[in-house]
Amino acid sequence: MVGNDIVDLNLAQRNAWRQKRFLDKVLVPSEQEALKNSSDPARLLWVFWSMKESAYKLHFRKHLHRALNPTRFTCFLEGDIEPGFEGELRGRVEVGEQVYRTNSKIFKNYVHTTATQNTSRALMAIDEVTAESSNEIRQKTIHNLVRSFSYANGLDSLQLNFIKDKNGLPFLTHEPTGHSHACSISHHGRYGAFAIAW
Amino acid sequence: MVEKLKAIVKPYIQDEAAFQNMNESTDFINDLKINSANLVDVVLDVEDAFDIEIDNESMEKMLNVSNAIEIIQQKLS
Numbered sequence: 001m002v003g004n005d006i007v008d009l010n011l012a013q014r015n016a017w018r019q020k021r022f023l024d025k026v027l028v029p030s031e032q033e034a035l036k037n038s039s040d041p042a043r044l045l046w047v048f049w050s051m052k053e054s055a056y057k058l059h060f061r062k063h064l065h066r067a068l069n070p071t072r073f074t075c076f077l078e079g080d081i082e083p084g085f086e087g088e089l090r091g092r093v094e095v096g097e098q099v100y101r102t103n104s105k106i107f108k109n110y111v112h113t114t115a116t117q118n119t120s121r122a123l124m125a126i127d128e129v130t131a132e133s134s135n136e137i138r139q140k141t142i143h144n145l146v147r148s149f150s151y152a153n154g155l156d157s158l159q160l161n162f163i164k165d166k167n168g169l170p171f172l173t174h175e176p177t178g179h180s181h182a183c184s185i186s187h188h189g190r191y192g193a194f195a196i197a198w
Numbered sequence: 199m200v201e202k203l204k205a206i207v208k209p210y211i212q213d214e215a216a217f218q219n220m221n222e223s224t225d226f227i228n229d230l231k232i233n234s235a236n237l238v239d240v241v242l243d244v245e246d247a248f249d250i251e252i253d254n255e256s257m258e259k260m261l262n263v264s265n266a267i268e269i270i271q272q273k274l275s
Contacts, residue, residue, distance in 0.1 A: 026238060069258040
């Protein structure tokens with residue numbers, strides 16, 4: 001199973017006067033401490049956020065409990081980021097007894113995290129789309145998910161359907177066999193991304 | 199109360215039609231398509247507008263208009 005989340009860093013900035021109150025609502029003390037000690041706290045916040053959000057999506061898939069509860073998800077990041085750092089950082093997110101593995105791709109303009117559990121193979125991709133509506137970015141992300149998954153598995157993309165079940169959970173279904181694969185899509189600002197595991 | 203909330207969520211909504219029809223059963227994420235980081239902003243704006251403090255436990259339920267109204271009324275009383 002997999003969950004993902006992308007943050008367009010150009011859209012994510014908040015007023016300084018508001019920042020402290022925002023942090024108290026989304027980060028636990030250990031994460032706030034990490035921000036204080038970081039040389040790039042502005043991006044580290046959104047790395048933590050995308051870790052929490054991707055883990056939430058995975059957690060929701062298992063427990064079907066909706067809540068706006070970022071402080072119940074605690075992030076542990078293997079390494080720190082500095083201004084100018086671009087690359088991947090692994091980590092984990094703990095919620096109650098559950099532990100989810102995360103992988104964050106961190107760039108100047110966006111952060112994308114995937115959270116996984118018991119996954120053998122996973123595919124993910126990020127797209128940058130300029131000057132289009134949020135719905136267009138979503139459609140393009142779904143199109144790329146279908147195309148990439150069909151290519152990786154030697155399937156006809158016309159036989160793959162993107163659906164959401166009654167709980168709003170996204171799946172990719174293969175018409176001839178009826179197989180369905182849990183997937184996750186995320187879009188924010190100019191960026192869209194998907195993740196699928198099987 | 200719905201009208202006051204409507205003014206608060208307006209900057210964050212991504213579904214104009216659902217926003218026009220906003221009522222007690224409207225869901226902030228599923229209907230108005232507010233992203234979850236912005237939903238935290240809505241909570242902060244609600245705190246400012248009503249001069250209340252919404253603790254993280256109450257915030258967990260701030261997913262739709264009816265819950266938001268219930269929490270605001272609870273904190274005001």
